[in-house]
Amino acid sequence: LRTVFFHDHLFANVHQQHGLFGALIIEEAGATFHNPQNGKELRFGTRAVIRRKDGTSFREFALFVHDFAFLFDRKGRPLNPPEVPGSHDDPGVMGINYCAEPMRERLRKKEDPAYLFSSLVHGDPATPIFEAYPGDELMFRLVDGAHEEQHSFNITGMSWRKEPADLKSPLAASQTLGVSEAFNLHVTQKYGAGDYLYYFGGIDDAWLGLWGIIRVHRRYRKHLQPLCRGNGRLMPLAPCPSKDDVVRRYEVVAVQKKLIYNRYGDHDPDGLVFVPLEDADRVLAGKCMPKPLILRANAGDWIEVILHNAWDPEHPIPYFSYPTVPLDQEYGACIIQSFGDMRNHRYHGLFGAVIIEPPGAKWYRNFTGKEDSFAEQAVITAPGTESFREYVLFIQNGIRLLDVKGNLIRTAAEDDGEPVDAEDTGEKGYNYRSERFANRLARDPRIWKVFSSKVHGDPATPVWKAYSGDRVIFRTVMPADKPRNTSIAIHDHLWREQRRDPFFRIIPLQGGVSIGNKFDMELLDGAGCPGDYLYRSGSFAWDVESGMWGIFRVMKQTLGCRCKGMCRKIRNCFR
Incomplete structure (x- = not known):
């Protein structure tokens, strides 16, 4: 018990x-x-x-x-x-x-x-x-x-x-x-x-x-008795990387940048983001909109990160010495967040994820074949395992968003005079993007057409793309910010709650999602029949209507498919 x-x-x-x-x-x-x-x-x-x-x-x-x-x-x-x-x-x-x-x-x-x-x-x-x-x-x-x-x-x-x-x-x-x-x-x-x-x-x-x-404690303390240990019970500390180990080095910049969550102008004027060093100038110049930081490494690699502070020099990030971290197994997703100001940093977007891939894996941007360590949508290939499409989904709630006129957005409203619980305040979204119902209904009031891309165009939230039958893994994490639990569903698709256990239960929705959680969701039988499928929170009131939904787009394989040819070439490298 x-x-x-x-x-x-x-x-x-x-x-x-x-x-x-x-x-x-x-x-x-x-x-x-x-x-x-x-x-x-x-x-x-x-x-x-x-x-x-x-x-x-x-x-x-x-x-x-x-x-x-x-x-x-x-x-x-x-x-x-x-x-x-x-x-x-x-x-x-x-x-x-x-x-x-x-x-x-x-x-x-x-x-x-x-x-x-x-x-x-x-x-x-x-x-x-x-x-x-x-x-x-x-x-x-x-x-x-x-x-x-x-x-x-x-x-x-x-x-x-x-x-x-x-x-x-x-x-x-x-x-x-x-x-x-x-x-x-x-x-x-x-x-x-x-x-x-x-x-x-x-x-x-x-x-x-x-x-x-x-x-x-590093040394013995009189007030704390040591444990009795049997054979193999003493867990050795991690060694330093050897000359033959792979050490992946990343340079990351913390920047202040207005985050625009959709084409309607909903925005966080005080956005904070981690970006790869090579993208920092473009992000600050407004030439590209940032996405949550994604770093990749393979099982058995080491990771070393150099963090640069591009914020106001009067508010420096204090220096701390952190060890390199060994990655001895395929772990999936792990959240990166800042504790320099827990109240404000992640609230405004200062978070990311490390994805630990299978040993020997290579990573390519989805539908391009270009190698990309930071891709939100990627194709992962590795010796001894079937290639798969990988989507990294960051769940956000409690976002402070202003509309295009600068007014604070409050989707959660009082009910019969009862105030909104603190846990339900703020807006919702994925990956610095949100698609509120209110914006769409102001353009076309037909509620039954609110999800229609023909009427409204595609949502601002990520549109994940795959071909029918492709192996697909969603790396789902929740880095911020409110404690109210949410959930994630993908219409007409199922996965095992624990993907490596063939006897574990099969689910259509992952519930109990909260801050710090991560889920590696591998779709059973891969992507379904061609069509658009909703992925969304299980709560329509305040979650979905506040922007916590998007589209998983499954396409039909064709002989002239550029991606199909590239993926075949990539797979052949490991045969």
Whole structure:
């Protein structure tokens, strides 16, 4: 059973927000539970060392997220109280294990958001500090104790299998959860010494203090007993690249650029983007519209990135030393984002993705045959595997957009006088593009024609193109910004929820999509019959009507097809 959530179900609406919940953790038979500081046996607590019968052990951390927490300040004044008893407003604040470290309070001490998470500047947060040594096996028991909102738990620099008992299940670094849900995050991947940030990805959550530190000590500490290790339990640190290793070097520029989301003039005047160095001048000159940064590497490669700051010189990006990163397996997509100002950077578009391809792969821009590491639509070829078309889809919500007249756009409207939840504010889109219904209906009010390219032309959102029967993989990520869960559906197409497991369930829609999530969606039987297929959020109200939809265009193979000939030549290189 692993982790079992419990709470008072008789008066949940009264007691739960005050913290009346807990969990029963079921360990394997014969295991013993010990205090991580002195090794003595224990029965209760959110931290423990679990010793197995075979002599190995792991560190266990129980982590409860809690919203609608009824708190008061030091003067006894309520924090975010409802306007009237029985109000539908979301009251209170949030916490982790009855603790919180609000961003606002830290920014009062030092306004520079680049140091928001720094213990050197602000001291350690009030939220739990989970301690370990390099290579320790970790188990996070993640529980949503109260009360309504959806959350997404993230750890920077660590990962786990989505299914803890299945070594072939995909790696993940985030987990979406809702009230009464519990998850077991088993970290057995390599990691070194240092402070690792854990946080709940929605900006509302992080702003209210849902973040903390995993502290991995380099040297022995008296207050932290080392683990008992069996053969092979000590996970070695990653080596430095050898002379025969492939090191892929990228130069990236962070620029400020007005982002125009569609031909109707919806825009973010304060856009922030990562662009390849070779494209920076063209982007700044307005000769091309930027797209989210996409970097590619193959399993077994190393990546080295040089970041240039093209922003206002009075607001430099502080220097930090980051190691090169080894990529030892085909991982799929991994989100890039800036923590220099978590509140504003990703909100305005400062994010991207690294895509880890099969060993020996080459990458070509879709329908051109030109090699391109940054392509949004690509053809991927590799020895020993069937070539495929790859589409990188960035899901965005909470975008601050102005219309062509400079007015703030608010698709989500009050309902019968009830204000819009903070989680639902802002606009929606994909890849710095959005196709709101309101713009189309102003041109032609026939709602049943709102998706028609014959009437309105193609949407601003990416139009993915393939030929019938082509192998297709969507690399889907959600880097920003609001915590409200969304979903992604592709009409008349199916995929396995875990694509490498032939026995896993087949789905037409991926739900529970939130900040930090990534999904590698390989279409069963490839692209369907020729035609236009919608890809969209599963929520029409506010998501789809706010611009979260696009077209997957499947075309018929022809003898004179230029792409077909190029793809055949590329495939022949590996035969």
